[in-house]
């Protein structure tokens with residue numbers, strides 16, 4: 123029987139009623155650090171050192187330690203980090219790079235900018251991350267690298283991917299843009315493949331005041347090459363060894379991020395607590411039988427850059443509109459697989475070629491998960507979802523292989 127609308131509601135806090143919930147609100151996070159930020163930015167101004175310099179070196183050292191790698195190399199964005207990583211692995215025309223189609227555009231455009239061909243793999247429906255079986259199927263003599271994405275803050279199945287890569291002697295480059303601090307079997311994102319690529323875009327868990335990125339690696343030679351490539355291949359000044367690009371990290375960005383860096387673990391813990399509270403509230407209201415909740419395997423550290431549910435039966439867009447009317451922010455990451463994007467038509471894919479990717483694009487909806495989200499705001503989000511589903515007469519049970527990982531489905 124359908125629970126009534128009032129049975130579905132949750133309210134455990136005495137906090138004043140909240141009016142709407144944004145998808146992301148960093149104003150509190152930044153307000154708390156504003157004095158420190160302005161002092162540090164002023165010091166950069168006084169120093170006159172605006173590109174690279176001591177702030178960047180400090181951030182590189184901090185990120186290397188945090189990501190448990192020997193080297194971290196700052197660059198201008200997560201997109202450039204991907205490009206530089208591929209350049210350092212000598213990816214070029216006629217090479218293929220296997221990557222997920224269910225990711226942000228930059229993962230694939232870095233490959234095409236070097237004249238190489240992106241080969242799109244499907245995802246594991248349980249994690250949204252690249253399915254190693256799909257990767258194995260796509261290995262060819264031209265495969266030059268495997269490029270998994272740790273989507274939404276959860277690591278891809280790195281053991282399986284590293285094993286496939288090792289069997290054909292090619293590198294794994296981690297797109298850890300959304301996953302700084304995530305762990306896979308105790309190893310930090312960015313430390314598990316040959317090179318990790320991090321983004322400091324403001325929506326990321328360690329978000330800057332503009333664009334910024336970083337590369338992580340344990341390989342001394344690779345680190346040296348990345349430093350060379352990010353600065354026009356120049357060493358010393360005006361002597362160019364290789365054709366690099368201009369992708370240096372600004373001191374202002376590094377100074378801003380150096381202020382936030384000591385708080386990153388707290389931000390992650392707050393995101394984890396918010397995810398756990400959603401699960402509790404969705405279960406208490408029975409909504410876990412109407413929407414697919416994101417799993418968080420205990421063996422891995424999920425850093426929850428996004429909290430993404432699945433809304434089945436073609437109701438996702440309707441729900442999103444309903445939430446927007448109630449001033450609840452949400453987002454669709456991503457409405458189209460890259461294999462289905464106009465700019466990649468020349469690769470010859472069509473919708474249906476990657477069925478789990480296509481289904482995810484129809485069902486996913488990201489809900490607010492930012493660290494400072496309050497319990498009362500989360501209750502409002504859950505209550506509005508309840509209200510939406512209370513208007514529905516059908517019961518949509520979520521069970522069966524659709525929401526299991528491929529490995530689980532094979533086991534059952």
Ligand SMILES: Cc1ncc(COP(=O)(O)O)c(C=O)c1O
Nearest residue numbers: 199200201226228299321322323
């Ligand atoms: C998975 C993924 N890869 C790459 C990028 C590119 O990072 P940036 O925006 O810093 O260029 C992003 C950023 O949104 C991303 O989410």
